[in-house]
Amino acid sequence: MTTRWLTPEEQRAWRAYIAATMLLEDALDRQLQQEAGMPHIYYSILATLSETPEHRLRMTDLAEQLKITRSRLTYAVARLEKDGLLRREGCTSDRRGSLAALTDDGLAVLERAAPGHVETVRAHIFDHLSPEQVTQLEEIFTGITKGLMGDGPGDGQGDLPWLRRSSTGCAGTG
Amino acid sequence: MTTRWLTPEEQRAWRAYIAATMLLEDALDRQLQQEAGMPHIYYSILATLSETPEHRLRMTDLAEQLKITRSRLTYAVARLEKDGLLRREGCTSDRRGSLAALTDDGLAVLERAAPGHVETVRAHIFDHLSPEQVTQLEEIFTGITKGLMGDGPGDGQGDLPWLRRSSTGCAGTG
DNA sequence: GGGTCTTGGTTCAAGTTTGAAACAAACTTA
DNA sequence: TAAGTTTGTTTCAAACTTGAACCAAGACCC
Numbered sequence: 001m002t003t004r005w006l007t008p009e010e011q012r013a014w015r016a017y018i019a020a021t022m023l024l025e026d027a028l029d030r031q032l033q034q035e036a037g038m039p040h041i042y043y044s045i046l047a048t049l050s051e052t053p054e055h056r057l058r059m060t061d062l063a064e065q066l067k068i069t070r071s072r073l074t075y076a077v078a079r080l081e082k083d084g085l086l087r088r089e090g091c092t093s094d095r096r097g098s099l100a101a102l103t104d105d106g107l108a109v110l111e112r113a114a115p116g117h118v119e120t121v122r123a124h125i126f127d128h129l130s131p132e133q134v135t136q137l138e139e140i141f142t143g144i145t146k147g148l149m150g151d152g153p154g155d156g157q158g159d160l161p162w163l164r165r166s167s168t169g170c171a172g173t174g
Numbered sequence: 175m176t177t178r179w180l181t182p183e184e185q186r187a188w189r190a191y192i193a194a195t196m197l198l199e200d201a202l203d204r205q206l207q208q209e210a211g212m213p214h215i216y217y218s219i220l221a222t223l224s225e226t227p228e229h230r231l232r233m234t235d236l237a238e239q240l241k242i243t244r245s246r247l248t249y250a251v252a253r254l255e256k257d258g259l260l261r262r263e264g265c266t267s268d269r270r271g272s273l274a275a276l277t278d279d280g281l282a283v284l285e286r287a288a289p290g291h292v293e294t295v296r297a298h299i300f301d302h303l304s305p306e307q308v309t310q311l312e313e314i315f316t317g318i319t320k321g322l323m324g325d326g327p328g329d330g331q332g333d334l335p336w337l338r339r340s341s342t343g344c345a346g347t348g
Numbered sequence: 349g350g351g352t353c354t355t356g357g358t359t360c361a362a363g364t365t366t367g368a369a370a371c372a373a374a375c376t377t378a
Numbered sequence: 379t380a381a382g383t384t385t386g387t388t389t390c391a392a393a394c395t396t397g398a399a400c401c402a403a404g405a406c407c408c
Binding site: 003004005006009010012013014016017018019020021022023024026027044066067068114115118119121122123124125126127128129131133134135136137138139140141142143144145146147148149 | 177178179180183184186187188190191192193194195196197198200201218240241242288289292293295296297298299300301302303305307308309310311312313314315316317318319320321322323
Binding site: 245249268271 | 387388389
């Protein structure tokens with residue numbers, strides 16, 4: 001079948017998206033590198049852990065929530081552990097499993113960096129958007145995400161990791 | 175001043191954006207790695223060159239158009255040159271300058287990969303969007319980009335590189 | 349119990365990106 | 379024209395990411 005090229009409108013939207021994404025990632029990384037000594041995705045790891053009741057999560061759950069590979073997460077967690085911001089724990093109920101658990105230091109770093117991070121996000125994004133545009137933003141990217149998650153390996157239906165297994169089944173030390 | 179945290183709506187939008195962006199970058203990189211043996215940004219370098227009349231551009235112009243650092247571009251161009259997909263040329267009118275020029279091989283690779291790339295972009299994005307959403311997407315990200323470009327080093331006004339200097343001032347060999 | 353398959357996670361080597369420092373040509377100014 | 383400054387680009391070392399290969403533990407099957 002002959003290629004369905006992008007229309008001029010689509011091209012403009014696509015280029016605008018790419019440009020903004022590049023600049024935004026850069027701005028977030030720079031800000032967090034300055035104020036927390038780590039790139040954005042590392043900060044997100046800490047933030048995600050802090051949102052669970054036990055402040056800990058299995059590696060695979062963490063990776064799937066953040067949409068990164070397990071390999072990438074392994075290295076990131078190793079670095080954060082070396083810095084004392086989180087700790088690894090074995091999983092008692094499934095001895096293959098590993099948990100990443102936020103330390104007090106990690107939580108402190110997170111709380112110190114959060115205001116600056118939020119301010120950056122707000123300044124670069126939400127200050128430019130009307131409430132309707134915020135809604136549009138969510139709808140657009142939720143749809144895209146759904147499409148991208150159905151594609152991957154899996155059955156395309158029950159593939160959402162947080163529906164598959166209890167993440168807290170291992171957090172017995174809390 | 176006390177932190178202006180994100181509202182629940184903003185949080186949802188932000189998370190949707192982050193998730194989609196991660197998955198999308200992955201999907202594009204994987205597709206282009208498969209079909210063209212290079213990551214998305216490398217493909218974009220070739221694509222950008224192909225859009226100029228002379229199929230060549232100065233390093234700084236290329237970097238600014240793609241929103242990447244000059245350092246990153248230097249390494250990427252070195253790799254692409256090693257692969258024979260582009261060639262470096264000196265700039266005659268300003269002997270500090272370097273040009274990257276698309277080779278015939280580079281153009282061939284680009285043309286072979288383009289349909290698959292466009293199809294991926296379409297399948298993952300535009301197939302999920304109404305025409306109104308395409309317009310919204312452009313407006314939202316154009317605004318964000320403008321904000322991010324005003325911030326950086328520069329006077330915040332005439333800082334658009336393509337208005338500063340003729341890029342073709344060096345392309346004398348065409 | 350002994351195969352086999354799957355799942356959770358790490359490791360390896362190669363490739364990519366980063367930010368700062370270095371370099372060189374052009375511009376400015378005295 | 380000899381500083382000193384700015385601009386265009388590369389280089390360096392360290393950090394990060396990738397995909398494939400690997401290992402170990404659970405699950406399944408007879």
